[in-house]
Amino acid sequence: MSQVLDTPPAPAPFPPRGTDAEDPAVLAARYGLTVSGARPSLPAYVRRLWQRRHFITAFATAKLTSQYSQAKLGQVWQVATPLLNAAVYFFIFGVLMGTSRGVPDYIPFLVTGVFVWTFTQSSVMAGTKAISGSLGLVRALHFPRASLPVSYCLQQLQQLLFSMCALVVILLCFGVPPTASWLLVVPALLLQFVFNTGVAMIMARLGAHTPDIAQLMPFLLRTWMYVSGVMWSLTHLTEGKGFPPIVITLLQTNPAAVYIDLMRFALIDSFTADQLPAHVWAWAVGWALLAGVGGFIYFWKAEETYGRG
Numbered sequence: 463m464s465q466v467l468d469t470p471p472a473p474a475p476f477p478p479r480g481t482d483a484e485d486p487a488v489l490a491a492r493y494g495l496t497v498s499g500a501r502p503s504l505p506a507y508v509r510r511l512w513q514r515r516h517f518i519t520a521f522a523t524a525k526l527t528s529q530y531s532q533a534k535l536g537q538v539w540q541v542a543t544p545l546l547n548a549a550v551y552f553f554i555f556g557v558l559m560g561t562s563r564g565v566p567d568y569i570p571f572l573v574t575g576v577f578v579w580t581f582t583q584s585s586v587m588a589g590t591k592a593i594s595g596s597l598g599l600v601r602a603l604h605f606p607r608a609s610l611p612v613s614y615c616l617q618q619l620q621q622l623l624f625s626m627c628a629l630v631v632i633l634l635c636f637g638v639p640p641t642a643s644w645l646l647v648v649p650a651l652l653l654q655f656v657f658n659t660g661v662a663m664i665m666a667r668l669g670a671h672t673p674d675i676a677q678l679m680p681f682l683l684r685t686w687m688y689v690s691g692v693m694w695s696l697t698h699l700t701e702g703k704g705f706p707p708i709v710i711t712l713l714q715t716n717p718a719a720v721y722i723d724l725m726r727f728a729l730i731d732s733f734t735a736d737q738l739p740a741h742v743w744a745w746a747v748g749w750a751l752l753a754g755v756g757g758f759i760y761f762w763k764a765e766e767t768y769g770r771g
């Protein structure tokens with residue numbers, strides 16, 4: 463009994479190099495394929511980000527809710543944390559170092575500065591880890607990566623609004639009456655939110671490619687806090703000390719100081735207009751546009767690199 467073995471067919475010859483059959487661009491065009499994760503145009507990117515607005519809001523709210531879910535006091539820490547920071551700063555700077563001398567309504571002055579500064583500090587820190595800390599989400603789903611730093615900044619804005627309720631109580635307890643100027647809080651916070659988001663996007667791109675930046679940021683932010691007048695009045699600090707005019711201008715017009723001063727001017731009647739730098743609203747709008755627009759474009763230019771490697 464014999465067994466017949468079939469001869470396997472000869473393999474098809476490879477197409478010669480340079481033909482359309484092996485050209486990826488031609489094949490992609492023929493079958494309507496596009497590059498996965500390719501960066502869209504800037505207008506298209508803005509439209510896609512707007513389409514994800516519900517995701518951004520829900521993500522920010524969920525992060526805020528879960529932030530203190532393991533703590534016994536839960537969401538009370540949203541208000542207690544900045545209040546405890548203000549109490550520590552009051553003891554060290556207001557009592558021991560005497561920076562409260564000559565500053566009317568020092569406790570409302572200090573608490574306002576701490577709350578507003580915490581908003582910027584937390585937004586920048588969260589933005590630094592927005593991409594590097596969410597690599598699983600970035601690699602699993604396709605969405606505009608700017609959604610992450612925007613949602614983290616929105617989370618910090620929501621937390622600030624909780625803290626503002628405590629701030630209003632403090633202002634009333636220390637005899638600061640509500641006035642029409644309190645309405646200025648709304649444009650001041652919106653401008654600060656745009657500024658914070660822009661800086662967070664810059665830091666998100668840097669942190670995505672250089673994770674060590676997250677370790678450096680606390681030192682840079684602490685230095686920024688000290689030169690922004692959180693615990694003391696920059697006007698009293700520089701008055702009669704012989705500082706060059708350029709140094710005084712740089713201190714008073716740095717963005718954190720601008721937004722802190724605007725909030726103090728809006729909420730505290732003893733913080734008068736003569737303590738504000740010249741053209742303070744122009745500075746606030748300028749910083750918001752520079753950081754917001756510039757940071758958004760800077761982040762968008764590296765869209766297709768996030769989560770790679």
